[in-house]
Amino acid sequence: MEASEVKKMGYECFATYPKSLLNKGTGFLTDYTHSLNPYSGCSFGCTYCYVRQMPVSLFHKKEWGTWVNIKQEAAALLRKELARAKAKGPVTIFMSSSTDPYQPVEYSEQVTRSLLTVIAEDPPDFLLVQTRSPLVRRDIDLLQELKDRVRVSMTVETDLEEIKRAFTPNAPPIAARLKTLELLAAADIPTQATIAPVLPSSEAFAHKLRAVADRVCIDDFFMGDGSGGKRTKKLGISSLYEKLGLPEWYDPSAYQLVYDRLTEVFAPGQVLVSQKGFAP
Structure with a gap:
């Protein structure tokens, strides 16, 4: 892999030159024809991220969260690949499956915005933008062009800042994410809280x-980790729950408590579970 190394914001960045960007949707993403990752690696470095156990992370041999690969000339490559894919049939894209498209490096590099510009010019049938970053609001202009062909899925795992600090200390504040959902909705961009x-x-x-x-x-x-929880178990996340005195939350039944609370305030059909909730 050709790469040049620089230091940015406490993590290492590498310029890479991919041969392709659109990957076939498989496994958890079988509802999509393709996934699209503007970067590999993610400086948010969430403790529970299943990508830590995937080849993209293990191959790099650096701690997850300490490096980011910045994909060069991505827009030109996507323009070609998207045209070819659309010529073969419907195209639905999940962005992103193994990185956050709006992690901090996007402020300066704008790879995601360049890809979104291409997508707005030649829209696929559907695009899901998965992020936990308020930076997505910067691209409201491009997202509006896609109308009902896009949905922004904003990760909000908890409403407790002390829990966020324990599990995802480098992730954006919860209040900023909630405000971003509000601003996107006001701009008539389809959204969901995830x-x-x-x-x-x-x-x-x-x-x-x-x-x-x-x-x-x-x-x-x-x-949701693609292995029935086995990948997460290898990360030792259960010990963090023990340390916090909340072992009951690390259990397959814990989601039911949150689900029941949600269905008390949301209308029928507004609360979706796992793969169905990410589908186009």
Whole structure:
């Protein structure tokens, strides 16, 4: 892999030159024809991220969260690949499956915005933008061009900042994510709040989400890590729950508590579970 190394914001960045960007949708993403990752690696470095156990991370041999590959000349490559894919039939894209398209490096590099520009010029049948970053609001202009062909899925795993700090200390503040959902909805951009994975939260969580979203997707380690929870188990996440004195939240039944709270305040059909909630 050709790469040049630089230091940025406490993590290492590498310029890479991929031969392709659109990957076939498989496994958890079989509802999509393709996945699209503007970067590989993610400086948010969430403790529970299943990508830590995937080849893209293991091959790099550096701690997950300490490096990011910045894909060069991505827009030109996507323009060609998207045209070819659309010539063969319907195209649905999940962006992104193994990185956050709006992680901090996107502020300067704007790879995601360049790809979104291409997508707005030649829209696929559907695009799901999966992120936990308020930076997505920067691209409201491009998202509006896609109208009902796009949905922004904003991860909000908990409403408790102390829990966020324990599990995802480098992730954006919860309040900023909720505000972003509000701004996107005001701009008529389809959105959903995504509780993935389920983390300990308060009884008020459902009401906070209902104030800014009319659709929620809920997922947990056992349904959503692609291995029935085995990848997450290897990360030793259970010990963090023990340390916090919340072992009951690391259990396949924990999501049911949050689900029941959600269905009390959301209308029927507005709360979706796991793979169904991410589908086009």
